[in-house]
Amino acid sequence: MEIELKLASPDDALDIFERSVLPLLKGEITREEHQLFNEYFDTPDQLLGQRKIGFRIRVKNEEIEQTVKTKGSVEGGLHQRPEYNIELQEAKPDLTKFDADIWAPDFDVEAINQQLVSMFTTNFRRVTFDLINGDDHIEIVFDQGDVKNQSGRLPISEIEIELKKGDPSALFDIADQISQFIAVRLSNTTKASRGYQLVTGNLPETKNLPKFLRLNETHTTEEALCLAIQTALKHWQHHEHVYLQSGHLRALHRIAESIELLLQSVSLYLPVLQCMELLFLHKQLLTLHEQWRWQEDLVCIRKLRSRKGPFSRKIPKSQMLMSYLNGRREGLLAVQSPENLLASRESILVQLSASRILVEKPWRQQVMSYDSLVLEHAKGWLSQGYQTVMQSLPKKQAMDHHNYLALEMLLRTTLINGFLLAELFVESRGKFRAPWLDLLTGLKEIKSLVFLNEVLKEVEVNDVEDLDDWIKEKLKSVITVMERSRKVAMSADVYW
Incomplete structure (x- = not known):
């Protein structure tokens, strides 16, 4: 289960972080930097997208990996979403390589696998700070690049604070420190959702609140x-x-x-x-x-x-x-x-x-x-x-x-x-x-x-x-x- 806070950030966020925030963090910190290329796949009628499933192939250095993220939850800015990864020898999508238990009973893996086409790509520079402080293990990730397809491109500029191990409260402590120096916003928008925005050509629209909050008599x-x-x-x-x-x-x-x-x-x-x-x-x-x-x-x-x-x-x-x-x-x-x-x-x-x-x-x-x-x-x-x-x-x-x-x-x-x-x-x-x-x-x-x-x-x-x-x-x-x-x-x- 992936647990992370996602922050939309300005283009100079990494520079400010390294100059003003990083010296304040406690614990053992290591830094890595990679260029990541991801290609997202779906059926022509977006059967995966309709089920809130994201499917991509990622190329990092010479390593190739395919990932499925199934429907999760967002509470405020805290994202919790099941994630499954499989290493590949070539950049060819294959849903059948995943454990059958991750799919719903009515999900025809073989049939959908035959229909997969490329929908959009993301290409971004990722700088990762791996932080271990006591029982808490956290990754602070800066992504800068774009998502694109034949219709156009949208920028990527975000910070992800992911809990690898420990207390989720530590995510908020770090986000609070970051927000003291960088003009960030909590975000519930994923890279995949921006890619699908390019595919459909539809801008996000305003929505009404529901008529009533969906409570029932069993709620505390x-x-x-x-x-x-x-x-x-x-x-x-x-x-x-x-x-x-x-x-x-x-x-x-x-x-x-x-x-x-x-x-x-x-x-x-x-x-x-x-x-x-x-x-x-x-x-x-x-x-x-x-x-x-x-x-x-x-x-x-x-x-x-x-x-x-x-x-x-x-x-x-x-x-x-x-x-x-x-x-x-x-x-x-x-x-x-x-x-x-x-x-x-x-x-x-x-x-x-x-x-x-x-x-x-x-x-x-x-x-x-x-x-x-x-x-x-x-x-x-x-x-x-x-x-x-x-x-x-x-x-x-x-x-x-x-x-x-x-x-x-x-x-x-x-x-x-x-x-x-x-x-x-x-x-x-x-x-x-x-x-x-x-x-x-x-x-x-x-x-x-x-x-x-x-x-x-x-x-x-x-x-x-x-x-x-x-x-x-x-x-x-x-x-x-x-x-x-x-x-x-x-x-x-x-x-x-």
Whole structure:
């Protein structure tokens, strides 16, 4: 079983490491350097890729080796994946040489072996530092090169910290030391996945979170928190990759969404799984969440400029306003520099802390109830959030947009709690969340209109009075719909 942390790194990572990090490491260290050429194989319809199987032949010096990596798991940035190696006399792929036990019962090795074709190659310089410190044996690997096929090439620049023997916590200690000097990111993207990206020609796309976290009644409190952290980190790391590959601005919203989910997950479970490590992560997340608040303006700009949606009949018709919003967006991106934020020390520290917690589970040393069923806490948590929201909503008085804006953070955190726990009540939850989610949708429209109102104070447009009137009417319309949704939401029976 291969256990490693994978870090995306800048081109000068090796130089910085040897100059600033290597002298700080303890233990016996040896250095090796090789040029590695790998050729990846699959069937024309990618039967191996569909099963998350990677198959390659590697040439190093005069040695030839074929490797199969079967489907594993990624927790945060920690990769665990079965790996099987066979030495070859010639660079000819042959799946039948592997032990038959590694294949699924429905995997026809002979038939698939006959269909294998070359899909892409990787060619990179690998510098390996072999570190032995007490009971821990770790490889720190720097890879620099590219993956290519007939369609093009993608760069490879990454650090792999692999555990050969010992405590997985040692991986995080080294990653933390590296991140003090090098702008790295935790990555869940493999070289093979980048190769398949070239084969298909498809850029990675944004994804929605699932409707609910996939819990069941047998999950313990510890398992539920770990699943929430894994889900948030996976969503975050995927959309980092999407943004850096495609520049898709929606990916930035998904990253902020991931950070908020991670923050609320820790906030929810902290009273039960109390420990200093979780408390420290919570503090880190509060800081990082604040650093990403700017993207809410980016969301407003996108909604206002969209040629689809609630503002499409008005805003896109004003060229002056559209031009200003475009400039405001570009200025926001230039000032905030998402690429630098993604590689910031604060960002990598949060991801490393969260991933380390998944491995170490530090609350086990301090509390006894970590293995209690999460269902024992869920009803109380949901009731507490629901009652707080209900007490903030007037039963007989109408609400205006100021009232709703004041309620936004409370509503969002309560709905995230529902995302985290509602799957425990799958038979009874029904459509309880729908009107509450409608309120959140309405709040996004309110924020966009308020943002537009501020914009009109800064830009000269010919029809400013007409736009002012339109904003007022639009706010009234949105509030009217939200008040109907609020009435439905407040009258519904809870599902827990």
